[in-house]
Amino acid sequence: MKTYTYNHPHPAVTTDCVIFGFDGEKLKILLIERGVAPYKGCWALPGGFLKMEGENKDRDALDCAKRELQEETGLSNVYIEQLQAFTASNRDPREWVITIAHYALVRISEVKGGDDAARAEWKDLDNLPALAFDHQQIVDFAVKRLREKLRFEPVGFDLLDRKFTMTTLQNLYEAIMGVKYDRRNFSKKMLYLGLVERLDEKVTGAPNKAPYLFRFNKERYEELKIKGVKIDF
Amino acid sequence: MKTYTYNHPHPAVTTDCVIFGFDGEKLKILLIERGVAPYKGCWALPGGFLKMEGENKDRDALDCAKRELQEETGLSNVYIEQLQAFTASNRDPREWVITIAHYALVRISEVKGGDDAARAEWKDLDNLPALAFDHQQIVDFAVKRLREKLRFEPVGFDLLDRKFTMTTLQNLYEAIMGVKYDRRNFSKKMLYLGLVERLDEKVTGAPNKAPYLFRFNKERYEELKIKGVKIDF
DNA sequence: TTCCCTCTGCGTTTTTTTTACGCATAAATC
DNA sequence: GATTTATGCGTAAAAAAAACGCAGAGGGAA
Numbered sequence: 132m133k134t135y136t137y138n139h140p141h142p143a144v145t146t147d148c149v150i151f152g153f154d155g156e157k158l159k160i161l162l163i164e165r166g167v168a169p170y171k172g173c174w175a176l177p178g179g180f181l182k183m184e185g186e187n188k189d190r191d192a193l194d195c196a197k198r199e200l201q202e203e204t205g206l207s208n209v210y211i212e213q214l215q216a217f218t219a220s221n222r223d224p225r226e227w228v229i230t231i232a233h234y235a236l237v238r239i240s241e242v243k244g245g246d247d248a249a250r251a252e253w254k255d256l257d258n259l260p261a262l263a264f265d266h267q268q269i270v271d272f273a274v275k276r277l278r279e280k281l282r283f284e285p286v287g288f289d290l291l292d293r294k295f296t297m298t299t300l301q302n303l304y305e306a307i308m309g310v311k312y313d314r315r316n317f318s319k320k321m322l323y324l325g326l327v328e329r330l331d332e333k334v335t336g337a338p339n340k341a342p343y344l345f346r347f348n349k350e351r352y353e354e355l356k357i358k359g360v361k362i363d364f
Numbered sequence: 365m366k367t368y369t370y371n372h373p374h375p376a377v378t379t380d381c382v383i384f385g386f387d388g389e390k391l392k393i394l395l396i397e398r399g400v401a402p403y404k405g406c407w408a409l410p411g412g413f414l415k416m417e418g419e420n421k422d423r424d425a426l427d428c429a430k431r432e433l434q435e436e437t438g439l440s441n442v443y444i445e446q447l448q449a450f451t452a453s454n455r456d457p458r459e460w461v462i463t464i465a466h467y468a469l470v471r472i473s474e475v476k477g478g479d480d481a482a483r484a485e486w487k488d489l490d491n492l493p494a495l496a497f498d499h500q501q502i503v504d505f506a507v508k509r510l511r512e513k514l515r516f517e518p519v520g521f522d523l524l525d526r527k528f529t530m531t532t533l534q535n536l537y538e539a540i541m542g543v544k545y546d547r548r549n550f551s552k553k554m555l556y557l558g559l560v561e562r563l564d565e566k567v568t569g570a571p572n573k574a575p576y577l578f579r580f581n582k583e584r585y586e587e588l589k590i591k592g593v594k595i596d597f
Numbered sequence: 598t599t600c601c602c603t604c605t606g607c608g609t610t611t612t613t614t615t616t617a618c619g620c621a622t623a624a625a626t627c
Numbered sequence: 628g629a630t631t632t633a634t635g636c637g638t639a640a641a642a643a644a645a646a647c648g649c650a651g652a653g654g655g656a657a
Contacts, residue, residue: 134369134370134371135374136370137367137374138367141416142416144375183373183375183460184373189453190453190454191452191453193451214448215448216425219423220416220422221423231449297634297635315635316616318634318635318636335625336625337624337633338626339625340622340632340635342635343635361596530605530606547604548606549645568654570653570654571654572603572652572653572654573603573604574652575604597644
């Protein structure tokens with residue numbers, strides 16, 4: 132068996148990814164049921180070791196996280212960003228394993244089971260099973276970061292389908308921020324900022340007035356981002 | 365020579381720290397002139413390898429960064445936080461070296477030369493020398509983070525002396541955010557929020573009306589932080 | 598001393614943004 | 628056709644932000 136020798140001790144390095152999705156009502160994350168020790172049978176974030184050699188080795192941690200994400204969801208062009216490293220020396224019982232945590236925003240509807248789909252499952256964020264390692268801590272951190280991000284960027288771009296109702300968008304905001312907004316003021320602000328534009332389509336089927344569909348205005352969003360506007364409630 | 369052997373390749377791991385200081389006018393960071401290759405003679409962020417063994421080995425990356433900070437500034441109870449990991453496989457010519465970047469806020473007046481002070485120097489943030497490795501990128505990232513932080517927390521707590529004038533506080537805000545505020549509105553808001561309180565002391569010496577001194581109200585600050593108030597302009 | 602320059606402290610007014618809430622209406626159910 | 632439910636559009640009050648006026652202290656210069 133090939134071995135690798137250094138003059139100083141080196142920690143192992145993995146990446147993990149908190150993959151957020153939204154089903155129209157609740158915020159969810161994609162978890163994997165571990166098939167091997169440690170924490171066998173526990174649910175865990177998708178992740179794996181940094182690939183430092185071989186044909187398609189990783190050039191950096193983001194590369195590695197994207198590879199894991201692709202394997203698990205089949206998606207390759209999604210929003211993904213590094214959270215931070217989790218480095219406690221005892222976080223893995225085997226050896227000192229540093230993990231570089233990331234988070235991604237995906238459309239649940241676009242996710243197809245990955246290479247080993249059988250063990251991947253969307254779980255409600257507000258009702259997670261016990262997680263392996265320090266993954267609960269990572270998830271908490273990711274939620275905190277997502278909330279901060281939402282104050283400056285409409286993350287709905289990446290979590291919602293192209294067309295959506297105003298109520299769905301508001302549900303998303305409320306699910307992420309954990310608070311309630313006034314329906315009329317929410318709509319007014321979204322429209323006023325120009326972030327969403329109304330389509331001439333409506334959704335029927337529900338026992339109420341048929342709501343319009345909306346879509347994001349990417350140009351307007353880029354414009355606001357440069358100006359540094361806060362998209363805040 | 366002792367060696368360390370693994371079944372998979374492991375990257376080396378360091379921590380680096382962007383140490384911010386404020387001299388009343390400009391934002392500064394503490395840099396070290398490198399005495400050894402690579403980048404010998406270049407300026408670099410204080411940092412070093414994760415200590416994985418020995419008597420006082422690090423328990424995590426933060427531990428390591430604090431140790432470096434203490435060595436360089438003599439300070440041990442300062443604000444320090446992880447930024448994120450920088451992981452490009454080619455960022456160090458020697459081998460794959462991941463660095464976990466941190467940033468710290470210190471009072472320049474409290475910093476005494478560290479163990480190897482001769483090579484440490486405060487540099488104006490807006491006029492940095494060429495930096496080693498990807499350290500310029502790390503600094504840029506740290507500034508970005510500091511700006512975000514300032515929107516929700518009065519970082520002056522950690523960067524200013526206990527007593528300061530309103531103008532000094534405003535200078536700090538302007539130095540960090542890179543914009544100008546109206547003097548009267550700035551003061552009004554700070555006082556209105558209750559974050560600072562006026563003392564009965566004034567500063568004489570300058571050819572103008574003697575300004576009052578102020579100090580932070582820590583209790584009020586904690587109160588606002590829990591309520592999630594944005595301290596924003 | 599007196600004039601002058603600078604920056605401070607304490608205002609006011611205007612504009613913009615946020616918050617609170619009223620009400621008629623369309624779609625489905627009974 | 629009546630009822631229920633959530634939608635679309637609107638207004639008024641409250642709060643926050645932005646713009647700006649002005650007298651005054653403290654030192655320097657004539």
